[in-house]
Every structure is written in C-alpha cells, then in structure tokens.
Amino acid sequence: MNIRIYNARVLTMEQEKDIFFGEVHVKDNRISYVGCTENAPEGKWEREIDAQGNVVMPGFKNAHAHSGMTNLRSFADDLPLHEWLNEQIFPMEAKLTPDDVYHLSKLAIMEYLTSGITTSFDMYLMPDAMAQAAVDCGYRTTMAGGLNNFSQSFDLLEEWLKRYNDPEGLVNFQLGFHAEYTNSRENLEKLAALVHKYKAPIHTHSSETASEVAGCIERHGMTPTQLFNSLGMFDYGGSCYHCVYMTEEDMDIMAAKGICAVTNPGSNLKLASGIAPISDMLKKGVHVAIGTDGPASNNCLDMFREMFLVTGLAKVRENDAAAVSADQVLRMATVEGAYAMGLKDADVLAEGKFADLIMIDLNQPNMQPLNNIVKNIVYSGSKQNVKLTMVNGKVLYEDGRFFIGTPANEVYAKANEIIERMK
Secondary structure, rough: OEEEEEEEOOOOOOOOOOOOEEEEEEEOEEEEEEOHHHOOOOOOOOOEEEEEEEEEEEEEEEEEEOOHHHHOOOOOOOOOOHHHHHHHHHHHHOOOOHHHHHHHHHHHHHHHOOEEEOOOOOOOOOHHHHHHHHHOOOEEEEEOOEOOOOOHHHHHHHHHHHHHOOOOEEEEEEEEEEEEOOOOOHHHHHHHHHHHHHOOOOEEEEOHHHHHHHHHHHHHHOHHHHHHHHHOOOOEEOOOOOOOOOOHHHHHHHHHOOOOOEEOHHHHHHOOOOOOOOHHHHHHOOOOEEOOOOOOOOOOHHHHHHHHHHHHHHHHHHHHOOOOOOHHHHHHHHHHHHHOOOOOOOOOOOOOOOOOOOEEEOOHHHHOOOOOHHEEEEEEOHHHHEEEEEEEEEEEEEEOHHHHHHHOHHHHHHHHHHHHHOO
C-alpha cells in the first residue's frame, strides 16, 4: 500500500538529526521517502494522512516481553520473585495449550499497539503459537528461546532458528535460554556450542536479583555475566534481561562484547528486585534497551511508563537530576531496542527501512506547550498520545481502533475464558 504522511513533525531518531517539518512516504512495507515537503517526489497514493503537526517517529521496541502471560495479569501480585515464580506462575503455565498462547499473545499485541510498540522481543513457551498470532495480527515479533532444565530442547531451538529466519518476514527467532539458575552446566555448555555453530547472538535473564547472583557465585565461582562469557556464549553478541546487580567486571564484559542490557524497571520495582545501574552502564559504553517484561510481573505493557521509570530511578539512584537524559531514554526505547533484536532495518526513519512508525498526538494538554518535544514524550507522554501505530506498512491501530483481523471484544472474551478454565 502506498501511503503519504504529510504536515508532520518528523523525528527520525538518527544521530544528531533534529525534528523537522516534512513528510514520510511508505511503499508496501518500506519507507520510500523521509524529508521536507518541497523536495518530496510526487506519487499516486492509496491513502494520504494529514499529521496536523503531530510527531511521526519510529515505533518503540519492547526489548523483553512474555506476551503469552496476559492471562496472569493481576493474578499473583504482591509476592517475592521466587515465590511468585515457583509457587504461582510455573504451575499455571503448565496448564497452557498452544491455542491459549495464541489468543493471549493477541491480547498483548493489542496493548503494545496502544503504547506505540511496533516490535517486541518475546521469550515464552510455544513460539509457534506466538509467531502465528503475530503474523495474523500483522505485528513484528522477534522471539528468543527460553530453554531450561524442564522445557524446550536443543533440537527445538535449532528447528525454530531455521524456520523463522526470513529477513523480510514479520517473525524471526534467536537463541536464548531462561536463566543460569534454571539450567544445568551441561545445558549452558551445549548452548555455547550452538552459539559457535551458528555464529549467533544469545539472550537470557541475568542478574535480576541479589540471591540469583549469589547462587551463581556459589555454584560456579563467578557472576552470571562472567560465567556466560567464560563459556564463550557472548562471542557473537546478544542481550541480558534485567541486569540489576552488576559488577564493574560484568559491565566491562558487556561493553567489550556488545551485549545489550535490557532494563525492566516496572517489573523490577513491583517484584522488589532492585534498581539497575543504568548510568554506570552507559558510562561504560554498554548498549541499554528497555523492556516491559511480562504482564504477570509488570501488569502494564506501557513503554511510556517504562521510559519515565528508567530516567526517574536513575536520577534517584545517582542522586543526580541530570543522570540519564530524556534523549538517552528515547534512544533506548527505539534504536537500542532494535539493536538488541538485531533489527537493522527497523531502528530509525530512513529510506529503505521497514515502515514501522507511530504518530504522537501533540494536541493534548500533557504535550503543551512545545518547549521540548522529546522531553515531553519521555517525561509527560502517555498512551493517550498514541494516535497511530503502523507495522510493516499497515496501520494496525488508529484513534482507539484496532485493525488486526479480530474484533477486540472477541480477544477479551477469549482471555477471560482461558483464565477461568485454568483456575
């Protein structure tokens, strides 16, 4: 579909490029033009969208998610992480079917769209079901394996890695495992062998709690980051989710190996896991992206809330109101998220990139006056400002309406049916 978006404040997220008035053209699933109106090529448009001075920018990238957990939103709250996980979440997850994960993933996708999220990095059970939900909705998803001692297998990881590897497709797959504490040493060594076999990045939960790090040191004599590096797991990049308890050596390793730290402040606060040393990691040159985590540990899949928490918590932790600026945070939520997922064609608005973009409504009280639009987005923005979300050249959400092939009320009814069956 050929679409012209004009009369827009364009925020490309390219380095050192300011917001400018202009337009964005979309041809099929790619951006064909970004620039000033006076230089824009003429074309035949199937749709022309007057942005009315609103911001058009790359969609947010949710760099860590468990979409299939929407049935457990507000189900097992106010519990410590390990009790929450082992006594509440794992038993419920054992009851899930692929059909459940399919429908529950659709519900998560709808929420992502309302928050301007155009891609999520999903680690969960039954990737085939998640992939089908993404394709049916027209949503872009990167999936990581969640191998552990109890579920998934090395054969499945390789099968998924080969099946979901179309660079033009909506879905791709990367190597991953749940965490050090849910995998044997043998598993970790086999995972390292897969990394080298495919020269592929790997992704995992890491250093989320103090007890996790202490347990790893007791078992292996080193932190999770140091252990993974010693096994060669980081030789081709990847990402670590949470990274709350990090040593200087941990951060040096991640910077040297290009490993992305994916911070999940909402989840880490709700589970009382701690506050990640974002400022320290940035100073070390570590890539930092932002994730919502799952709807059972965070409840709200909202990138605006996460962005504010990233900067607000950093300022409190460092006792420095200048720590982790709005510009840095917005980059984490867009460009760095794409880096974590290996989505080189979905990071900025530029010719040839995927047409994954959003429109931010400035004609709302929380966005006025327009002293600094980037700071408004990070410090005062909310879901109410997401006017349009486009993925792969198709508008999936606009002015409160969803265009994902399934009526919203049917998705809601199915989610409630699933949790009622499981209780």
